[in-house]
Amino acid sequence: MDVTNFCYGKDHELEDLGGGIKRRMAIFADNAMVVEVHFEKGAVAALHSHPHEQISYVLSGVFEFEIGDQKKVVRAGDSTYKQPNMVHGATCLEEGVLLDFFTPHREDFVK
Template identity: 60%
Template structure:
């Protein structure tokens, strides 16, 4: 039920990107994603609904055909299978919430 941030190892994904897998069950998952300035999350899609909260930093997000700059306190909804990605303009942290959970993010 409880996941304490200090107990979760920050996983280095390379190229200025790292993450912590926070609380989850089969239906939903929270992930803390750390970006260095200039880091690119390449355009991609997946079958999960995703809600992103900008905890800190500045990001240029592409969702479908729309490009917007977001900052701390903003949020973005991504429907299933929509193409999306971002460029980190100022070092920051995103909190991604997925439904259902991302099985590909956890070791079997």
């Protein structure tokens, strides 16, 4: 994998995932990845799991996260952690943006 030390947002379009969710790939290497995810109010990231560790930092908006058997509301400045294979999802209560960090990187996100 070619590693880059700089990533410019202008070089990466927002990808429309449908359902009021858009994603912009940021920088990644073998062991880490950052992804910007935009949500419209009411958009739902369905419950799912994956073998990656994930941290979500709330840049803006309000979200209700379900992680395992817990549901909590988070706002700008808050963050969440999802262990590998932990079932999780989110509902956007007020339009917002998440910054998702994955380790290792999500090969399924890289085109």
